Amino acid sequence: MKRVAVLGATGSIGRQALDIVAAHPELEACALASGSRPLDALSVEHPAALCQVAGDVTELLERSEPEVVLNAIVGFAGLPATLWALEHGVDLALANKESLVAAGELALAAQRGGGARLLPVDSEHSAAFQCLDGRPPEQVDSLVITASGGPFRDFARESLADVTVAQALAHPTWSMGPKITVDSATLANKGLEVIEAHFLFGLPYARIDVVVHPQSVVHALVRFRDGAALAHVGHPDMRVPISFALTYPDRAGTVVPGLDLTGHELTFEEPDLDTFRMLPLAYEAGEAGGTAPCALNAANEVAVERFLLGRLPFLGIAEVVERVLDAWDPAPVETIDQLVAADARARKVAAAQSVEVTAAKA
Numbered sequence: 001m002k003r004v005a006v007l008g009a010t011g012s013i014g015r016q017a018l019d020i021v022a023a024h025p026e027l028e029a030c031a032l033a034s035g036s037r038p039l040d041a042l043s044v045e046h047p048a049a050l051c052q053v054a055g056d057v058t059e060l061l062e063r064s065e066p067e068v069v070l071n072a073i074v075g076f077a078g079l080p081a082t083l084w085a086l087e088h089g090v091d092l093a094l095a096n097k098e099s100l101v102a103a104g105e106l107a108l109a110a111q112r113g114g115g116a117r118l119l120p121v122d123s124e125h126s127a128a129f130q131c132l133d134g135r136p137p138e139q140v141d142s143l144v145i146t147a148s149g150g151p152f153r154d155f156a157r158e159s160l161a162d163v164t165v166a167q168a169l170a171h172p173t174w175s176m177g178p179k180i181t182v183d184s185a186t187l188a189n190k191g192l193e194v195i196e197a198h199f200l201f202g203l204p205y206a207r208i209d210v211v212v213h214p215q216s217v218v219h220a221l222v223r224f225r226d227g228a229a230l231a232h233v234g235h236p237d238m239r240v241p242i243s244f245a246l247t248y249p250d251r252a253g254t255v256v257p258g259l260d261l262t263g264h265e266l267t268f269e270e271p272d273l274d275t276f277r278m279l280p281l282a283y284e285a286g287e288a289g290g291t292a293p294c295a296l297n298a299a300n301e302v303a304v305e306r307f308l309l310g311r312l313p314f315l316g317i318a319e320v321v322e323r324v325l326d327a328w329d330p331a332p333v334e335t336i337d338q339l340v341a342a343d344a345r346a347r348k349v350a351a352a353q354s355v356e357v358t359a360a361k362a
Contacts, residue, residue, distance in 0.1 A: 191282020
């Protein structure tokens with residue numbers, strides 16, 4: 001019996017993870033956490049689990065003694081759980097990309113000290129993990145991460161000036177929470193995934209590419225030094241990478257059907273970096289290193305929240321983030337307290353810049 005703590009249990013990833021736990025007798029939910037939503041119904045379905053709404057999730061982890069932590073908390077708030085699992089040698093199924101983006105060096109140091117396995121849950125990183133299959137970095141030429149392109153894939157920049165929240169949340173392929181759906185629409189999500197891939201797989205940014213693949217059937221592709229390439233192909237269904245992470249090193253069965261390639265047309269395009277500025281900004285922040293990725297993530301979280309509240313135009317998201325990064329001095333990351341301070345400072349600057357951007361476009 002593998003004891004699983006599900007953090008972000010009421011979100012899309014958390015609920016699918018609990019469905020997988022319920023379907024496999026070898027898995028047991030030992031802890032459930034949510035940021036604000038009640039857990040009453042889930043606690044009935046998983047009576048052995050300790051439950052917590054809001055508060056410090058590391059205390060819940062200490063009490064529940066999990067063997068694997070599925071971290072599906074949204075945003076920078078997921079960082080303490082990431083570090084707790086890695087420091088304590090507890091396998092981490094990571095669906096919270098922001099904590100690795102903001103604290104990649106600290107997370108890898110914690111993993112080295114604790115000896116835990118870091119198992120990505122993002123479909124692209126899970127796919128890359130499986131294609132790499134433990135091969136040494138020197139055998140890898142480059143990694144290709146695919147992007148659906150979101151709801152505005154074919155839009156010209158001028159067409160995005162007046163898009164609504166409802167339009168941004170109408171993702172053509174995936175069903176996700178509002179923050180990650182907006183990130184997909186701006187390509188910020190793909191930028192965060194590039195930084196995450198850099199830390200997960202030890203590849204320089206110049207060897208991590210992004211291509212737009214609207215069908216979302218090829219989730220990642222790894223090119224090797226001998227000219228060969230391996231791709232991970234399957235239906236766009238998050239139950240596959242979640243199950244893989246929770247049952248690793250086994251590959252348990254799921255209800256997701258196998259892919260029939262007949263009748264499928266697979267297309268690939270270069271991303272429009274002039275229209276979707278969040279992707280090149282993420283590369284720039286990653287290359288700058290230090291606290292720059294933390295600032296990128298914090299500014300984006302603030303800008304997306306303002307957009308969802310109707311207080312910032314869609315194109316203003318990237319403009320706010322760019323303003324924050326332009327004024328940012330990326331100091332080396334040494335402690336978690338330093339990151340917390342950098343996150344707070346970037347949020348304050350982003351909030352002020354959001355007001356200025358909105359006023360300028362009024």
